[in-house]
Amino acid sequence: MSRRLPTGGVIDRNRTVTFRFNGREYSGHPGDTMASALLAAGVDLVGRSFKYHRPRGLYAAGLEEPNGLVTLGAGASARPNLKLTEIELADGMEAHSVNCAPSPEWDWRSVNQLAGPLLGAGFYYKTFKWPHWHLFEGPIRNAAGLGEAPTGPDPDRYQHRRAHCDVLVIGGGMSGLAAAREAALQGRDVILAETDFVLGGSALWRGDTDTCRAIEHELRAMGNVRILTRTCVFGAYEHGMFAAVEHCLDGTYAERLWLIRAGKTVLATGAIERPMVFADNDRPGVMLASAVHAYVVRFGVLPGQRVVLATNNSSVWPVAEVLRDAGAEVTIVDARSDPAEPPEGVALKAGTLVHRAKGRRRVKAVDLLSRSGASAGALDCDLLAVSGGWTPTAHLYSQMGGKLHYTADLAAFVPQQDDGQISLVGAAAGEWGDYNIDPIWEVPGPGKKFVDLANDVTAQDIAIAAREDYRSVEHLKRYTTLGMGIDQGRTSNVNGLAIMGEHTQRAPGEVGTTRFRPPYSPVTLGTLAGPDSGMTFAPIRYLPAYGWHLEQGALMEEHGPWLRPAAYPRGGEDWQTAAQSEAIHARTGAALFDGSPLGKIEVCGPDAGAFLDRFYVGTASSLKPGRARYGLMLDEHGIIMDDGVFVRIDEQRFLVHTTSGGADRIAAHLEEWHQCEWPDLDVAILPVTNQWAVMTVSGPEARNIVHQLDTDIDLTDFKHMQWREGTIAGLPTRILRASFTGEASYEINVPASHASTLAEKILTLGARPIGIEALMILRTEKGYLHVGVDTDGTTQPQDVGMAGPLKRKTSDFVGRRSLLREDGRRADRLQLVGLNSGDAFLNVGAQVLAPEGQVPGPTDGHVTSSYFSPTLRRPIALALVRAGQARLGEEIELYDMGKRLRATITSPVALDPKGDRLNA
Amino acid sequence: MYRYSAATLLRQAMTDQKGWPAAWRSTSPKARYSVLIVGGGGHGLATAYYLAKNHGITDVAVLEKGWIGGGNTGRNTTVVRSNYLFPESARFYDHSVKLYEGLSRELNFNIMFSQRGMVTLAHSRHDLEAQRRWANAMRLNGVDSELLDREGVRSLAPALDFSEEARFPILGGFVQKRGGTARHDAVAWAYARAASSMGVDIIENCEVEGFEIGPEGPTAVQTSRGRIKTGAVGLAVAGNSSLLAKQLGLRLPIDSLSLQAMVTEPVKPVLDTVVLSPAAAVYVSQSDKGELVIGGGLDLYTSYGQRGNLPTAQRILAGVLTLFPSFSRLRLLRQWAGTVDVVKDSSPIFGRSPIPNVFLNCGWGTGGFKAIPGGGWCFAHTIATGEHHPLTAPFALDRFEKGALIDEAAASGIAH
């Protein structure tokens, strides 16, 4: 049965689009929402309610719709929980009602209605405690929830844009259009945002569409106006920033997030109608009067033939007229005792309330009640339009802390316009025409009287909350879930708090409203994240010689943000085996390690030495040009922050090396201290990490290889911890003799773009590439510290064998004072040692047990690094152990996820303690 | 106290729900109380309850400037866990989790403590190692922990991205099965109701504005509802601690920052545990109602605004979608924030203050919901005896001078 009127509506009757709803095919016209098309097609049932699974029909025409929720699409491209009223109809759409099985017509969970009396406000707080909540929680979870989440990664893309304007007008109804026009004529840059896909707002049914079109044309012709339709401004943030989401139809992006910084904002967001609260006011066929108005005029759909208009105010008069004109039989049931004359041809019952709606799957009749409480008979009807008054849409105003105050004349919370940055116009400011409301918050009598249709909150629930003293509006909301559904309480909040007020002898203004929270309307997570999720969330960094490593068979692994070779497996071996032979090779031949991510910061200026003295545990200023020294840096809390070798290039220039992970952090740290604490020191800090690639040649054969490079650097008498610069094959080059392997090493720096060429050259001279894993084996054999692995957020320099340098230095440096506190002087701190566990392998993270060996029981530390040493042919490990440096030789017990192991505490250095290999 | 049960629900259903008594008594302040608790959040209310129950002290009022539970207690993401690295933390938080386990029945109020487990993800070999340390430490601390391999994680949270291309590959993780979530408001209400039934006065809309301090400590407090005499004051005001400290002439090692939470529209069950990724700095669970509950790092500057900023929210959501790409089309329903009391080592500040008979319970920062029963228990002990409770002694204010921080952030690295 079609309910489409023969003429009228802002729809394109020349074209037809088809779509499917709950498995059946329907058609509509461009300009329809899915809601209007279904209504035109005579569909009464669109869903089931959240808690009781009562049959529900369309209730509204806009974003306030509480009932008609669907999942649009399926599988990975499903969009759950869309309101039928927000879906702009397009060909081929497929939608399913949420939370009813198998369909809105037949839903087995409707048995919940039988238990209805038990399911009052807060019932779940009062039961399900025995024997255990777990037994009940599963079924409750399955029953809750609305639509099904998509099943795969999102195929759509989302864009972010920023914009600035002098005036942002939110809402494209008559008031918004007028405000935009006025600002534009004054030469202001204007953005006009409208959620709907056409401009006009309620003028599309209540006003004059032609005037709207005329203003729209005028605005579109001006260069200083940008009109964004299908764009919902959902959040108000600091300093005039508004966030909006635009639904895009251009095919490239599904949605676009706009961040708009506006000098001034005009809220022309209109008002929303409230339901009336009487028994079974949720039956299909009960609708907001404004929705009926919109369906008739904007969409050319007549939702019913025999209409009762239940109201407590005058705003339904025009609704009655358009219904009458469309051929319906209309009776106004008005709570007020002496309303104005009804429109011609419309019946009026004054001083009368609708007491109950009858009919299960479609309203059939209403019972009436006089204001005195006597029965006033019944009326047959097939549509019940209700108006319990209006509420200005001031969400965005309230989000930024704007206050709303209750105006008894309007029976509404109206913005207090005290802020120069945001102004409200039209219905959003509580300006609406002939109104004369006599609020009836709750019609007396028994039955389920819904206040919040989205969450199935009834007037009785509010009464329970009042009785139990959940009186504050926040308690009311939380205890009953009033206003917390997907419609965000658009139609329910004011009725709910007013009813609470009646139970507790308070006017609505004394009960107050809750502060609105963003977003105004639900926003897709993908839109908010935009291009910043997935691979771009934390961008991966690539070595300059990335391709070359792949050619060598490197297995890449992420370290910090860098993708680095873990090892170069050969002939089908696994990476662990490869790492073992790479480590052997470094001890017997020559290894090539790509150390490019190593942090490199030049610190220059007359005060460079003095400046660095304020950071290093050791001293920098005494270093001679061309020499290098190892240094630890602390944060102001005395915690080891980073380590590395620093070089003095000349009197006024130092090259600070940091760990790969510390490169950016340490540069920022030095900058901060310089700018904020010691601006008087004449230094400049220049990070050069990315400028230089570093190829490190290491091992007994390293010297031979370096000597064969075509370099003008004097390699004679080039000792460990020295630094020289010159060229290799004509390229600027810097070579540092420092070692993280314990073998004689040359860290060769060349401009980053020449990394592969140098690597290839070194390879042809006989070095073998080694990965991070081999490097870690080598440095652990030598007991070299790996900051962040062998240390954590509690480790101080005295814990890692740096007590000596600390004693030798007298001056202050960052973090020093913190070391002198009681805790820093404890003898039982965790200290870095080696562990010899014989043949047994210790996992990193195994805990050292206290001498009593109890589990659970106190811990005496933990293993921080652990490898099998191919050179020593046994497992080696480093650990932080309580007072460990004084316990060398002691046997300890370890615990690892149920297993117990034994080990002997040793020096951290397992290989070549004298360092002969370094100088070989 | 009126017993809540299935039977009372039935009885009330038959009498049209007319017989429900008030959950707690709304009262006006008396002229004097032995003990005043400032702050009607979880910690303040639990303290009042344990003062009455464990120590027989009932001449107590809880003064709340707004509505009870309206601070962080009613704004948090409800994660309850005791998977702490350091023994000091583990002992305290596990005591709290154990109290949670019996709370619904003890207080005769279903707080919906749901031990659906808390999974921490490992995305690299380094993460795996760090988590082995953590899991072992927990066992030594007497707290349950299990390491998970990739398949183990998949069985608990199949919606995560297990593909090869994932930005954060899932190598494994570890789980505390006794961890989970509870209904935040219910915790506040349940304690309020139980405390009220034992004689404690719960006074809402009563803001503490000043103190009168004598040689032995406080003699009275000034409030928006008049002057109230007292002999002892316990402060449990979270993000407002520095402001009340200022009234007492003290400074605290606290910064107040916004911490946000977000929920999506409800969907059918897709996530049956709490998932935390330190690398992405986010955590997610699904409420019984079906909403995904999302949290992450702090907003980046101090604020008393109780509102979250957008860049942080976007960053958190980007992290969630990096882990769970299929959540991209779900919609954000609400975003909000609480003002949390952040301490450098992310451990609480607990016990005596420099002023006699003024006691501090603050510094819970991003993680004090799980601590409510334990915090109330120990705070009641401190107020009743004037001494530290052994479980909270390590969290005294003097640790900042000694440098004896208990830096869990260095281990867990994330807010929740």
Add this chain to the structure above:
Amino acid sequence: MLSIPCPHCGLRDEDEFVWGGEAHLVRPRLDCSAEEWAQYLFYRDNPKGIAFERWHHRFGCGQWFNLVRNTATHTIEMSYLIDAQRPDL
């Protein structure tokens, strides 16, 4: 999203900046008492209302500067150079 006036670059969006905590802290000498050191490291005014703080224009000019900001409303009163005196407000 704050709009922050960098004294070097003008108004820029918050996401270009890093907050650096209370401004005008005086770093005590090495021989200070444990209490002084703790005050400097940990104790903060943490006011509700006007706060003097340091900010870093990390993704901009790279400079640190001082900002006067209301922590309750997020209104910004002014910004000034890092080494300038604290203004009387």
